[in-house]
Amino acid sequence: FTENVDNSIIPNQIFKLKPLKSHNPPESTIKKLQSRGFSIRQVAYGSNRWVIFADFFANPQARYDQRCSFTRTFPEDQIESAWDQKERVVFLNYCNRYWVLITEKNEELGAARQRLVVRLRLPKADIKDFWDEDRHVHTMCYADRKWVLIGEQAYMGDTTRTQTFYWSTHFPIEKLRQYWIEDRKINSICYSSRDRLWAVLTENKSKGSKQTMIIEKSFPQGQLERMNSN
Numbered sequence: 012f013t014e015n016v017d018n019s020i021i022p023n024q025i026f027k028l029k030p031l032k033s034h035n036p037p038e039s040t041i042k043k044l045q046s047r048g049f050s051i052r053q054v055a056y057g058s059n060r061w062v063i064f065a066d067f068f069a070n071p072q073a074r075y076d077q078r079c080s081f082t083r084t085f086p087e088d089q090i091e092s093a094w095d096q097k098e099r100v101v102f103l104n105y106c107n108r109y110w111v112l113i114t115e116k117n118e119e120l121g122a123a124r125q126r127l128v129v130r131l132r133l134p135k136a137d138i139k140d141f142w143d144e145d146r147h148v149h150t151m152c153y154a155d156r157k158w159v160l161i162g163e164q165a166y167m168g169d170t171t172r173t174q175t176f177y178w179s180t181h182f183p184i185e186k187l188r189q190y191w192i193e194d195r196k197i198n199s200i201c202y203s204s205r206d207r208l209w210a211v212l213t214e215n216k217s218k219g220s221k222q223t224m225i226i227e228k229s230f231p232q233g234q235l236e237r238m239n240s241n
Contacts, residue, residue, distance in 0.1 A: 036081035036109055037061045051079055051113055056106035058230035076116040077101075081109040085155065090114075090127055099125055100161055105154030124164040125149065133206050134158050138176050147174055151199040151212050158203070174198070177211045186211065187224065197222060 041051055041063060049065040056062070078098070080089055090100060093114040102113040126146065128137045141148055141162035150161035175195070177186060187197060190213050199212040225231045 034059070034107065036107075036111075037063060038079070038081065041079050045077060045079075050077060050115070051102070053102055054079075054104070054106060054111045054113070060230065061106070077113060078115070079111070079113045081111055083109065085129070085157070085159075086110050086112045087127070087129070094125065099163070100150065103150050103159065103161065104152050110155075126162045128160040128162070130158045130160075131156070131205075132158070133178060133203065133208060133210065134160055135176070135178075138212075142174065147214065148176075148198070148212055151201065151210065153201045153203040153205075153210070156205060174212060174214045177213075179209045179211075180207060181209070183209055183211055191222065 037054070041054075044051065044063065044065050047067075049067050051063060051065050053064040054061065055064075078093070080086060082089065086103075089112055090103075093100065093112075097116060098114040099117050100112065101115050102111065104111050124146075126141075126144075128134060130137065137160055138148055138151075141160070144162070144164070146162035146164050148160055149163040150159065152159050175190075177183065179186065187200075190197065190211075195213040195215060197211065198214055200209065202209050225234055227234075
């Protein structure tokens with residue numbers, strides 16, 4: 012999925028795509044991007060290459076101090092350590108047999124607002140518990156035979172966010188299109204080989220944003236570059 016965002020909402024932000032044909036984690040490339048003022052938002056792996064998505068903020072005061080780690084085992088201790096240091100998790104996923112964790116300092120949001128849940132089965136009840144606690148599901152992924160959720164409490168007076176959760180035994184392309192018609196944004200979509208289920212998490216869309224879906228058997232280099240140049 013890609014998303015266009017109204018620049019009046021997020022000023023001085025530039026999308027950065029960095030494909031790397033290497034099996035090793037791109038730690039040095041991430042450090043170079045961060046030293047140039049980029050904030051890492053997502054890391055992915057597929058078609059024998061790493062892809063880094065990063066934002067650039069021209070104003071140094073708009074940037075957050077980040078840490079990025081690649082571990083073979085689930086980084087529960089690193090997550091707890093980050094919270095102890097007043098950091099929050101901004102990204103967590105499993106790529107090329109590595110857990111990728113990105114945390115950043117953000118005193119305004121507060122690390123205590125996040126909570127971690129790890130389950131072997133589809134965590135439907137935990138998602139509802141998050142909502143009952145006035146948390147939204149910040150992270151949802153299935154990897155390494157486990158479901159991982161991170162819930163985060165609302166911040167800065169954000170009481171407008173509403174989420175939905177849907178699961179299906181087949182890829183829910185028609186449901187995704189229906190969500191867009193209903194003006195909703197796809198937060199997460201993941202597949203569990205254990206449960207043989209697709210899980211989709213959505214929320215109400217922010218002003219000026221629009222998502223696009225790409226489904227390809229090979230890496231969509233050209234399409235991403237065209238979107239990046241628009």
